[in-house]
Amino acid sequence: MSTAPSDRTTSGTAFHLSTDALPGTPPPLPTDRSWSSDRRRTAIARLNLSVPARQALSDRQLGAGRTVLDYGCGRGDDVAALERLGCAVTGWDPYYLSDAPARPADVVLLTYVLNVVEDPGERRETLRRAWDLAQDLLVVSARLTWERRKVKGEEFGDGILTSRRTFQYLYGAGELRAYVADATRAPAVSAAPGVVYAFKDNAARMQYLAQRIVPDADWLASADTASALASVVDYLERRGRHPCIDEVPRLTAELLAQFAPGKLQQLTRDSADAVKVSEGTRRSTLNTLLYLAVELFNGRGPFSSLPHAVQLDVRAFFDSYKEACQRADRLLLKLRDDAYVRSAMNGSVAGKLTPTALYAHRRAVDRIPVVLRLYEHCASIAVGRPDTWTVVKLRHQGRAVSWLDYPEFDTDPHPRIHSSYTVDLRTLESSHITYAASQNRPLLHRKHEFLAPDDPDRPRYQRLTASEVKAGLYEYPHLIGTEQGWEAELVRCGRELRGHRLVRRRTAG
Structure with missing residues (x-):
């Protein structure tokens, strides 16, 4: 676990074992708020990348050409691992790397630092310092309240004094996002449970949200004119519209440069499967509505603020940006209507409906009604969608989302559950249950019903x-x-x- 800055002015001296203590005797409990923990003891050694660093890498936020600062890097294991992956990364830590300069970077990682700072004022100041160092993105991670059973200790201040005499403050999943947003004065997005992104550039945040809802599909390889034409036809069938020239890979564009734009559109339209194009249009229309509905949470901007691809979708599938926003707003209102949500579940072509919820496999989520996809996305933006999950459960009364992990779904005829992560959207309280040590785990039947x-x-x-x-x-x-x-x-x-x-x-x- 990483440590936090040590230039404290009000926290007092660090708490250490007394040299007069008897062997095996625990150090005395602190008796006032001037106590300060020995935070270096929370820095753990890692063999692999931390969860937040893996998440940022998976989300393509640590790409080539971006500098990275691990602020409060502990023993520096993430720094070493990111270096091996080719990242331009540096680290700073008040104990292990105090002589290293903490210079501004495109991306700043604040990895499990806020948990170990016992003074609330210093905790917030640490977050502000990290934000000031971030030029594009701040990645904040913290331990969550559902980990309380793993932390041995007793209440102290607003957190826990552990059995090792270190401090832990555990955040609610929604609380962490709200805390980051308030301290940075920037819209924050939950990338995963306990991992929050705060973007300096609003356009970058909107592009990230668009990527979560409409991931970029790989273009088919182009080796000659025929294969280049086939790749554009494939795009038309998947997206429901012709690509703009700046969306086409360079090699494909060069191979098709002999055709005038009108001629190229005619050739692709004549070659495309009309049914697939129609389905692509429907899918892109719903994805655009879903994006605009989610974007309202942080204040929807003007048309020019939308990612370029979303602008093209709005122009292609709606009469105007105003009409698209109005339809997205109506979709949000429907999400509050229990009867409408239940009707959507009854009409879903994918997923298993029970008396209390709809269950859908990860591969089938894009086939459930758009209001239900919005339901799941609202939960993911608020508190973070876990990285590993197989089936999502959407409760039809109240509003709660559970991501269930069945690692052997494809190979086991009756897969056993490994874990569940549940969020109540009314309170934003989350819970996590692991069944790894259970001798009698729940399992699935009728697997086909969860699929499209x-x-x-x-x-x-x-x-x-x-x-x-x-x-x-x-x-x-x-x-x-x-x-x-x-x-x-x-x-x-x-x-x-x-x-x-x-x-x-x-x-x-």
Whole structure:
């Protein structure tokens, strides 16, 4: 864990073990607020990149040409790992690298620093210093309240005095984003649970949001005129509109430079599948509405402030920017209507509907109604979507989103849950449950129901479900929700699983 700046003026001297203490005797508890923890003890050694650094790398915020400062870098393991990845990175730490200069950088990482600062005023000042050093982006990470059970200690001040006599302040997931936004006076976005981005440039923030909602698709390789034309046709079918010249890869543009713009559009339109183009238009229209609805959370700007690709989508699919915004606003209002949300769940072509919620696989989320996609995106912007998840659960009464992780979904006919991360959108309180050590984990049945109708794996999963129903394995649904209950029913029905096939159980001997 990283440490925070040590140039304190009101925190007093650092707390250390007394040399007179008896062997094995814990140091005495601090008796007043002048106590200051020995923060260097919170700096842990890492073999891999920290979660926040991995997230920023995955989000393409640490790309080539950008300088990075790890402010409060602890032992410097993230610095070393990012150097190996080719990043122009430096680190500063008040204990381990106090002589290193803390120079401004394009991206500043403030990694698990705020947790260990016991003085609220210094905590905020540390965040402000990091923000002042960031030229483009500040990445702030902190431990969250649902980790309380991992922190051994007792209440002290506004946090916890640990058994090692260090300090920990645990943030609520929504609290961290709000805290960063208030201290920096910049709109903040939750990139993942406990990881918040604050952008200096509003255009960069909007581009990041657009990338989350409409990820850039790879262009098909172009080796000659025919393949270059095919790549533009593919774009038209996926996006529902012709690309602007500055959206086309340079090599593709050079191969097609012989065609006048009007002629090129005619050729691609004649070659494209009209049904795919229509579906692409529908998908891009809904994605644009989703983006504009999410953007309202931080104050929607003028048309010129939109990312270039979103501007082109608005021009292609709406009569005006005003009309697009009005439709996005109506979508947000519908999100508050329980009856409308339930109706959307009932009409969803993808996902499994239960009496309390809709469950959809990660691959099927873009096929559920746009109001439900907005539901999930609101939660992700507010508190962060976890990096690893398989199925999302959207509650239809109240507003709560759960991201459920089933790592073996594709290979296990009845995958066991590994963890769940849940956010209540009314309170922004979050909870995390891990089942890694459980001996009787919940598992999934009827896997095909979580997928979109045209998912290539759905027929195979559906055949397995049909054979299980025929064998009587679902006669007592209240018994089969956990590993032990499911295994008992397999024994009762004389069946066992070999991959995604149900066969008769072999008898001993």
